[in-house]
Amino acid sequence: MGSIEAVVGALRGAGCVFAEEEAEVLAGSAGSAEELAAMLARRVAGVPLEHVVGWAEFRGLRIMVDEGVFVPRRRTELLVEQGVALAAPGAVIVDLCCGSAAVATALAVELPDAEVHAADVDPAAVRCARRNLEPRGGRVHAGDLDAALPPDLRGRVDLLFANAPYVPTAEVAFMPPEARDHEPLVALDGGADGLDLHRRIAALAPGWLRPGGLLLIETSRRQAPGTAAAMVAHGMGTALTSSAELDATVVIGVSAGASRPRRSST
Numbered sequence: 001m002g003s004i005e006a007v008v009g010a011l012r013g014a015g016c017v018f019a020e021e022e023a024e025v026l027a028g029s030a031g032s033a034e035e036l037a038a039m040l041a042r043r044v045a046g047v048p049l050e051h052v053v054g055w056a057e058f059r060g061l062r063i064m065v066d067e068g069v070f071v072p073r074r075r076t077e078l079l080v081e082q083g084v085a086l087a088a089p090g091a092v093i094v095d096l097c098c099g100s101a102a103v104a105t106a107l108a109v110e111l112p113d114a115e116v117h118a119a120d121v122d123p124a125a126v127r128c129a130r131r132n133l134e135p136r137g138g139r140v141h142a143g144d145l146d147a148a149l150p151p152d153l154r155g156r157v158d159l160l161f162a163n164a165p166y167v168p169t170a171e172v173a174f175m176p177p178e179a180r181d182h183e184p185l186v187a188l189d190g191g192a193d194g195l196d197l198h199r200r201i202a203a204l205a206p207g208w209l210r211p212g213g214l215l216l217i218e219t220s221r222r223q224a225p226g227t228a229a230a231m232v233a234h235g236m237g238t239a240l241t242s243s244a245e246l247d248a249t250v251v252i253g254v255s256a257g258a259s260r261p262r263r264s265s266t
């Protein structure tokens with residue numbers, strides 16, 4: 001592959017909307033012309049850019065993303081933004097359905113005094129999460145939702161995060177091929193209305209949160225009422241936050257109990 005222009009042209013020909021930016025990422029990641037050509041061929045064949053280069057940018061960090069692991073999306077940065085705003089010093093944080101642990105890793109970096117745990121059911125995600133989070137001082141657990149968590153976290157979690165699968169089963173087939181063909185079904189399929197995991201997480205959260213602790217779940221604008229209803233059904237008060245810039249929606253549930261102080265912004 002001769003020039004960056006040729007890379008841009010090949011990407012454009014393959015329908016990549018951000019061909020210039022992608023060409024720069026590929027060129028910056030390849031160690032040689034041969035490697036660049038091999039990477040380009042995979043990208044042109046439809047492999048997600050992040051799987052080709054092995055990392056995704058998230059909150060200014062390079063998060064390693066192995067093949068077969070969900071690629072963290074920009075919109076999920078809203079969870080981190082909210083967590084940073086709401087965490088008190090020394091907060092105990094859990095990221096359920098962590099995937100690559102992008103959320104947990106960003107929180108561990110931005111809240112260095114926090115105790116950060118992450119968990120996922122998929123062994124590939126757990127391996128990837130460990131490489132991202134453990135060097136930043138967090139711990140990664142393997143298993144189905146909260147069955148993965150150490151029992152001594154019970155009742156002392158300040159902030160419980162989840163970007164769990166929330167695509168309704170019938171809509172998975174209409175997702176872009178990059179997701180459909182390269183991300184595992186367990187990372188996408190949220191059940192008939194997309195809210196199966198949200199209901200399970202809302203049910204388990206009160207057992208792990210301390211009184212006044214917060215549950216933050218990424219959802220869609222359309223599904224937000226259902227996500228909030230799941231929390232209300234388990235005794236939580238709810239609030240909705242969204243970002244037009246990130247095209248993101250997060251429902252926040254407050255577990256019953258004493259109100260908690262906000263982190264002071266100095």
Ligand SMILES: C[S@@+](CC[C@H](N)C(=O)[O-])C[C@H]1O[C@@H](n2cnc3c(N)ncnc32)[C@H](O)[C@@H]1O
Nearest residue numbers: 070072097098099120121122144145163165187
């Ligand atoms: C949409 S992906 C999000 C990953 C990560 N939170 C992120 O934002 O990049 C959902 C993740 O949930 C995990 N998952 C699905 N069902 C699960 C379950 N029952 N217990 C734990 N993790 C689960 C999948 O393996 C996948 O990594």
